[in-house]
Amino acid sequence: MAETNLQILLKRRPVGAPLEADFDIVETPVPEPGDGQVLVRARYLSLDPYMRGRMADAKSYAKPVALGAVMEGQTAGEVVASRHPGFKPGDIVLGGYGWQRFSVVGPERLFKVPEADPPLSSSLGVLGMPGLTAWTGLEDIGQPKAGETVVVSAASGAVGQVVGQIAKIRGCKVVGVAGGAKKCDFVVKELGFDACLDHHGDLEAQLDAAAPEGIDVYWENVGGKTQAAVFPRFRDFGRMVMCGMIAQYNEAPGADASGAPPGPNLGPVVRKRLRIQGFIVSDSGWSRYATFRSEMEGWIRAGRLRWREDVVEDLRNAPRAFIGLLKGENFGKLVVRID
Amino acid sequence: MAETNLQILLKRRPVGAPLEADFDIVETPVPEPGDGQVLVRARYLSLDPYMRGRMADAKSYAKPVALGAVMEGQTAGEVVASRHPGFKPGDIVLGGYGWQRFSVVGPERLFKVPEADPPLSSSLGVLGMPGLTAWTGLEDIGQPKAGETVVVSAASGAVGQVVGQIAKIRGCKVVGVAGGAKKCDFVVKELGFDACLDHHGDLEAQLDAAAPEGIDVYWENVGGKTQAAVFPRFRDFGRMVMCGMIAQYNEAPGADASGAPPGPNLGPVVRKRLRIQGFIVSDSGWSRYATFRSEMEGWIRAGRLRWREDVVEDLRNAPRAFIGLLKGENFGKLVVRID
Numbered sequence: 210m211a212e213t214n215l216q217i218l219l220k221r222r223p224v225g226a227p228l229e230a231d232f233d234i235v236e237t238p239v240p241e242p243g244d245g246q247v248l249v250r251a252r253y254l255s256l257d258p259y260m261r262g263r264m265a266d267a268k269s270y271a272k273p274v275a276l277g278a279v280m281e282g283q284t285a286g287e288v289v290a291s292r293h294p295g296f297k298p299g300d301i302v303l304g305g306y307g308w309q310r311f312s313v314v315g316p317e318r319l320f321k322v323p324e325a326d327p328p329l330s331s332s333l334g335v336l337g338m339p340g341l342t343a344w345t346g347l348e349d350i351g352q353p354k355a356g357e358t359v360v361v362s363a364a365s366g367a368v369g370q371v372v373g374q375i376a377k378i379r380g381c382k383v384v385g386v387a388g389g390a391k392k393c394d395f396v397v398k399e400l401g402f403d404a405c406l407d408h409h410g411d412l413e414a415q416l417d418a419a420a421p422e423g424i425d426v427y428w429e430n431v432g433g434k435t436q437a438a439v440f441p442r443f444r445d446f447g448r449m450v451m452c453g454m455i456a457q458y459n460e461a462p463g464a465d466a467s468g469a470p471p472g473p474n475l476g477p478v479v480r481k482r483l484r485i486q487g488f489i490v491s492d493s494g495w496s497r498y499a500t501f502r503s504e505m506e507g508w509i510r511a512g513r514l515r516w517r518e519d520v521v522e523d524l525r526n527a528p529r530a531f532i533g534l535l536k537g538e539n540f541g542k543l544v545v546r547i548d
Numbered sequence: 549m550a551e552t553n554l555q556i557l558l559k560r561r562p563v564g565a566p567l568e569a570d571f572d573i574v575e576t577p578v579p580e581p582g583d584g585q586v587l588v589r590a591r592y593l594s595l596d597p598y599m600r601g602r603m604a605d606a607k608s609y610a611k612p613v614a615l616g617a618v619m620e621g622q623t624a625g626e627v628v629a630s631r632h633p634g635f636k637p638g639d640i641v642l643g644g645y646g647w648q649r650f651s652v653v654g655p656e657r658l659f660k661v662p663e664a665d666p667p668l669s670s671s672l673g674v675l676g677m678p679g680l681t682a683w684t685g686l687e688d689i690g691q692p693k694a695g696e697t698v699v700v701s702a703a704s705g706a707v708g709q710v711v712g713q714i715a716k717i718r719g720c721k722v723v724g725v726a727g728g729a730k731k732c733d734f735v736v737k738e739l740g741f742d743a744c745l746d747h748h749g750d751l752e753a754q755l756d757a758a759a760p761e762g763i764d765v766y767w768e769n770v771g772g773k774t775q776a777a778v779f780p781r782f783r784d785f786g787r788m789v790m791c792g793m794i795a796q797y798n799e800a801p802g803a804d805a806s807g808a809p810p811g812p813n814l815g816p817v818v819r820k821r822l823r824i825q826g827f828i829v830s831d832s833g834w835s836r837y838a839t840f841r842s843e844m845e846g847w848i849r850a851g852r853l854r855w856r857e858d859v860v861e862d863l864r865n866a867p868r869a870f871i872g873l874l875k876g877e878n879f880g881k882l883v884v885r886i887d
Contacts, residue, residue: 269819270819270820270821445609451814453818457815470813471810471811471813472810472811472813472814474808474810474811475768475771475775475790475793475811475812475824476793476808478826479791480601480609480828481609481826482609482825482826482828483825484823484825485822485823486817486821486824486825487817487818487819487820487821487822489818489819
């Protein structure tokens, strides 16, 4: 039996939380690389919250996935055929090849990465887009200084776990926020955060106990009630790194949505001289990938940076895993092992 | 009859909008300067929105005025007696000497300024704290670039008129927001803004007409419905300079007030990579006063910078004028001529 391509398509745009029926799983012929292209067989697919935005047709920083098109996403895989002199079969590459087993890509979308040490899947997590997000957001916006207090939401997630550990390396006190005792235990015992608060409890009281001095840097992954609890607790000159607001990805229809829930009154921004700043890693992050990777690999070798992955087997399970990601059901960086 | 000091004291903390009965007007003996001090006779008092914050005992960036103490404020006046070698009678000085005719001050609080050319009252406005606020906020946060669209709230006020004119000098398209046709006419015809929108009308429709391309820099003086109309209209990488939110000064009890009205949903901060940043001119602005004044005087001499003052006669009228300021009744920088 000849190999086929397995692809996951966007069937219809979700209303609220995505359903498995919003996706199509299809088998198609393996594509042929054209001149200057390579054929990549993906080994791992990264699942990330931003993908919810691509499923909607609201105006945003990136175009939506078209109905009937392959879902967007980063994969790490192996070159299996090449018509480009820079790549040969067996090369391990990283790129945005979508939710599919095989893809044909040009060299502008190929990053060569090591196959092992650290293992390949890390190039989709701690050493991939989520890690780069953490590193650039702290470098450019959070700018944590030794002795400051940093609060990280979604602390056990792909980005949060890296944010907190870099802040620890920078000499900060780091308080995570996560869902449930198991995640919080991991964040404190394995990742070395100073504390981790369960957002199912009374976050305001927990914050007052864990950070009575107030908050210098808040890493925003979630929005909602965590944002509401953190916002009044900033110290003067606090910084709020706006990475995402997963709590409302299934609610707010889009960029200028009038249906979105209100946010905090901005009075404290003046009085406390706060800075609230958003960023998208793809704007400029990849141009600094080599510097990022070298610094991160140094910390990994020194045993200062750990991570946890939540590996789902079989590409066919990607829709269900992605739906769970938006509910916080994953524990660590969510990746799909494709075969 | 010997001269007396005239002082305006904070009698009680206002609930909501201040009333004249919240102030005491008293006559007291003229104070004597101690060793190293000077006696200043104020000619002009500046009235500014931040003073509302000083009347409340909520936690903020500056201590509240104590009950029974002289109201805080900047004055420009003349040294009438000196026991400091650096100052002599007749010197014209600027400083935070409060709502009173005479004050005794040490050299650390004395800035010498010219008596005329431009006239002394300008040292409380375009060349004083409000002008410095505009200049530093644009330099440090707004960073308007030629061709960008800048929206300025309270455009005919002390800070707004300077913000918009500097943005014009920097090559921007400048849209003001002000209350009423008279102020808007002044903003366009006298100050040279490209447009001015009346916030009594439908601001959203007016913004769409005046700036269909969207907003790169928003100078926030007011909050409330103007903020709500501007916020969804930022372009990517927009900056929101948080200078003040006068619309809620009589409402929100303080820094961490749970009673404050909600603000905008912060989702667009991520998607559009916005930066929202607050500042207080007294943090670092005065150390740059000489540079500021020299650049501003250059623009004034070149005829590129105009201003309008709203001069109230007699210190006894300061409470009434201040109450009107919070309602937008002034037209231009509000100052009180003391005698």
